Amino acid sequence: MSVLVVGSVALDTIETPFGSAQNALGGSATYISAAASYFTAPIRVVGVVGGDFPKAGIDFLESRGIDLDGLEIVAQGKTFHWAGKYHYDLNNRDTLRTELNVFEKFDPKIPDKYKKSRFVCLGNIDPVLQRRVLEQIEKPQLVICDTMNFWIEGKNAELRQTLKSIDVIVLNDSEARLLSREPNLIKAARVIRGMGPKIVIIKKGEHGAMLITEQTIFTAPAYPMENIFDPTGAGDAFAGGFVGWLGRTGDLSEENLKRAVIYGSAMASFCVEQFSIDGLRDLTYLQVQDRFRAFRELSRFDGD
């Protein structure tokens, strides 16, 4: 089924203890759409880049079958650029530079042919823009939304307004605590559900992820990795795998939401195994299924 992805398309400069890259393909919409493209089609992207955006970036996304008709190219502008540095434990990063460039005036315009998209995944952008997207589309089957500390602290009222129209929120543990003002994550999820999203997914990095609905608490393990090469995009890859699986199956049952969380975790694990988006470039669906099964092996036990 159709998946609409709205978010940043960026060029990243990344330093990790294992290497560095300049102007690597990045941005939330890039990671989300690349991860989702392993599951379903069409994947449609709405975003904006500058005239400096490399043809190789376009070629990669198109090679994944992603529809870029909604990607605005401002020929005289520069692409959003993020520069960050990860420390040895890879859990903390410093943002060295954020150059919004053409993204500063980003005003998402949804092409007519995108307006009936069944699944909508709103990357981590200004909650006002997230709402403007929702105003332009016909009632989709499911709206998924990411956010971050910057919006929770800086645009709290706007974010709260947006959350009323969201079905699934995906956020990390510190964001969940900040948004809910609750240290206990189970309570935090309950508070956030009260803000609108009936499905809350809390990502906990090396500790996996939790899915919380009215009926269910589901815990997904993290894929055990001795070496995380580059954590950039892991959260977006998670969202992409999650929405991609739901788009593939069209099944919103609790059992299938759990599977979607595992597919999201699988795509995040592929993402961090390589630099930038390289871990999402050349997978086969068989590899994705094998990783799904590895997650089951990791958490399965029998007996009563």
Added chain:
Amino acid sequence: MSVLVVGSVALDTIETPFGSAQNALGGSATYISAAASYFTAPIRVVGVVGGDFPKAGIDFLESRGIDLDGLEIVAQGKTFHWAGKYHYDLNNRDTLRTELNVFEKFDPKIPDKYKKSRFVCLGNIDPVLQRRVLEQIEKPQLVICDTMNFWIEGKNAELRQTLKSIDVIVLNDSEARLLSREPNLIKAARVIRGMGPKIVIIKKGEHGAMLITEQTIFTAPAYPMENIFDPTGAGDAFAGGFVGWLGRTGDLSEENLKRAVIYGSAMASFCVEQFSIDGLRDLTYLQVQDRFRAFRELSRFDGD
């Protein structure tokens, strides 16, 4: 099968945001043996208390069928006393007072009738004493050992010597990182396995636990709790449930080790639901099984 537990038997003064208790029954051997007593018999305790140790404490342990012939009572001495305070998030605690009292000269003497115990669980005591226990017993089927930062930092060489004779080490994530000098827990477990214990269990509090053997990585979820009443003894209750299940079944297969980790997690979850050891006082085996099934519900997903 027989389980020998060696560790502290203490009186605790505990403050949490939800209440406080003075001279509550505590100590690693107390929690381990109480938790294990729900699974198998005989459970045998070696420890020491003073003349001030309340009859109610003895009565409780005996009511759980625990053999206390190895519990030395120094009539003119005082029982080991620990006082601690938990903060609002319950992840951090301050030790307010540690009065070793009779525990200062604790020299574990294993009664002859305990020497053929099949399972040995060494609570968090001086690694020299842990080794002295092992020297007194005949080759048991499995030796489980807990430790803490205090010994990792203060008696590292002695601890390393002890670890050579250990089958299973149970420690928390910060202890695993400290012992291995590795921030990545998967690598940390590998380093620790190189020190002797072929089975490493890393407890991660609200993030569950990991079992790492040569072949297997298994992740157990934490039981989702909105209110943790008192974290004291959770790690010992885990060890007790783990060794208790292995003692009940006598099965050291990887599949059964996974179940033992879940039973350990279950006993830890009961422990923290109430003050001091109260959560381990009046369970039924049916409740324990129900909690085991709740853990399965929490992490189970199907599909391929």
